[in-house]
Amino acid sequence: MEKFEPVISETIDHIIASSGLLKPEIALAIAFLLSIISSLFFEKKFKNSTFLIAVLGFISAFILLIPQFNDPQEGFFGMIRRDDFSIYGRMLILFASLVTGFFIQQHFKHKAIKRKIADVYSILLAASFGLSLLTITTNWLLVFISIETVSIASYVLVGYLSENKKQSEAAVKYVLFGSACAAMMLYGLSLLYGFTGNLDFTSAMHIQGLISAPKILCSVAILFLFAGIGFKLSFAPFHVWSPDVYEGAPTPITAFLSTVPKIAVMILFSRLCASWFETFFYFSELTFLLLVVIAIVTMVVGNFIALRQENMKRLMAYSSIGHTGFLLMAVLAFVQGNTDVLLFYMAVYVLMNLSAFLYIDYLESKIGDANIQSFMGLGKKLPFTFVGFSLIGISLIGLPPTAGFIGKFLIFSNVFELYSESSEFAYLLLLIVGAITTVVSLFYYLKIPLYAFLKENKSDSVIKETFTFQNCLAFLFCIAVVILGIFPSLLLSLLK
Numbered sequence: 001m002e003k004f005e006p007v008i009s010e011t012i013d014h015i016i017a018s019s020g021l022l023k024p025e026i027a028l029a030i031a032f033l034l035s036i037i038s039s040l041f042f043e044k045k046f047k048n049s050t051f052l053i054a055v056l057g058f059i060s061a062f063i064l065l066i067p068q069f070n071d072p073q074e075g076f077f078g079m080i081r082r083d084d085f086s087i088y089g090r091m092l093i094l095f096a097s098l099v100t101g102f103f104i105q106q107h108f109k110h111k112a113i114k115r116k117i118a119d120v121y122s123i124l125l126a127a128s129f130g131l132s133l134l135t136i137t138t139n140w141l142l143v144f145i146s147i148e149t150v151s152i153a154s155y156v157l158v159g160y161l162s163e164n165k166k167q168s169e170a171a172v173k174y175v176l177f178g179s180a181c182a183a184m185m186l187y188g189l190s191l192l193y194g195f196t197g198n199l200d201f202t203s204a205m206h207i208q209g210l211i212s213a214p215k216i217l218c219s220v221a222i223l224f225l226f227a228g229i230g231f232k233l234s235f236a237p238f239h240v241w242s243p244d245v246y247e248g249a250p251t252p253i254t255a256f257l258s259t260v261p262k263i264a265v266m267i268l269f270s271r272l273c274a275s276w277f278e279t280f281f282y283f284s285e286l287t288f289l290l291l292v293v294i295a296i297v298t299m300v301v302g303n304f305i306a307l308r309q310e311n312m313k314r315l316m317a318y319s320s321i322g323h324t325g326f327l328l329m330a331v332l333a334f335v336q337g338n339t340d341v342l343l344f345y346m347a348v349y350v351l352m353n354l355s356a357f358l359y360i361d362y363l364e365s366k367i368g369d370a371n372i373q374s375f376m377g378l379g380k381k382l383p384f385t386f387v388g389f390s391l392i393g394i395s396l397i398g399l400p401p402t403a404g405f406i407g408k409f410l411i412f413s414n415v416f417e418l419y420s421e422s423s424e425f426a427y428l429l430l431l432i433v434g435a436i437t438t439v440v441s442l443f444y445y446l447k448i449p450l451y452a453f454l455k456e457n458k459s460d461s462v463i464k465e466t467f468t469f470q471n472c473l474a475f476l477f478c479i480a481v482v483i484l485g486i487f488p489s490l491l492l493s494l495l496k
Contacts, residue, residue, distance in 0.1 A: 018075030024061035031057020039118040050118035058098040103252040127153035131264035170248025185228025191221035235298040246317035255357035299325030303437040312370040333414035340495035345407040358474035377457025388478040393445035403484035
């Protein structure tokens with residue numbers, strides 16, 4: 001026992017010293033515990049107390065991130081790695097989660113539901129905690145724990161508020177498909193650990209183990225690993241759950257699922273590709289090939305199937321899948337050291353996607369559904385809403401003068417630069433498919449102004465525009481998207 005005393009003492013000292021790296025996560029964990037206590041004991045007397053705790057938790061975590069800039073550190077025996085890239089990612093996650101919290105509060109404000117909404121804020125904090133951890137680790141064990149934390153929280157968010165058979169069916173599909181992908185990922189990780197004896201995917205020992213492993217088994221392990229990552233990113237062919245879940249879940253939950261997990265998993269995926277692309281062995285070529293194929297298939301599937309959608313939430317589900325393809329293209333820029341391209345596109349994507357769902361929720365409350373045909377002639381009755389919604393659609397397409405155009409322009413420019421340097425046909429193919437799918441997206445995003453302003457509504461129903469939280473916040477995001485489209489340096493200068 002005496003032999004182990006110095007080791008135990010050193011280990012405890014290291015853990016205590018490393019805990020300072022997790023101040024934002026500790027703030028979220030404390031807020032999570034307080035929100036549960038508030039929901040159980042104080043919510044009846046002090047309405048919205050749990051919501052306020054969640055808001056303070058997100059704001060506190062955001063503030064605690066600011067002093068960590070320009071101070072890269074490692075902790076917990078290399079399991080946690082903090083750098084500016086992870087800090088920007090966590091800021092986006094916290095911002096989007098905070099907006100989602102307000103979105104949930106406003107959405108259910110005047111609705112009579114059987115379940116306690118206060119519990120949803122606790123789940124939202126837990127999901128944000130898992131996503132935050134995912135951005136600062138390169139350890140496969142912590143990656144899996146973080147992904148499962150987010151997945152379980154997401155299952156509960158979808159199923160907890162289900163009010164009909166359709167929503168319950170969506171929740172069951174989500175759980176079953178997610179469990180299958182998690183099992184595949186865990187099996188792939190067990191193979192990788194068996195080959196390498198190491199769980200840090202950036203370490204030389206891990207990479208050398210992959211090089212020495214049998215190629216067929218190593219390829220199978222990598223494919224299984226991609227299944228788990230693909231489930232959270234919704235890239236093809238692991239996207240099949242998203243349209244049903246997005247349509248069936250309450251709109252604020254759909255906004256969260258289609259936006260926030262993508263940020264964290266994309267940061268993880270970028271780190272993985274950056275560490276593996278630097279090698280000159282076959283699995284780096286395999287990872288590159290998989291990235292290119294997945295990006296192309298995801299853009300094609302997302303954008304072409306979106307053409308046939310009449311429900312806005314299903315349309316946004318396939319839109320989200322299509323944008324995942326562009327995010328995967330941005331990973332190539334990240335691998336070359338252009339971190340700002342990926343971060344800029346993710347920041348703009350958060351603004352565009354949250355704004356779109358805020359508008360959808362507002363229109364659902366006004367007209368009772370989210371079908372595009374229900375928008376006929378409403379442009380004259382709800383001009384403030386549909387002008388903003390149309391601008392968001394233009395930004396999602398990638399047309400000037402919006403930030404969506406700048407984001408896609410930066411991605412295309414970097415991929416074209418890579419093609420010019422290497423003459424690799426894969427880069428050219430990505431550019432061609434990206435351009436074609438951008439043109440295709442014109443036909444479904446422009447349905448919004450087409451139905452709202454150019455088609456007549458024969459209904460005599462009186463619909464008046466009201467300035468609610470949803471459409472006012474969405475319009476603020478819309479203004480931000482336009483400003484960043486005209487002055488992109490306002491954000492790019494911060495990200496460099």
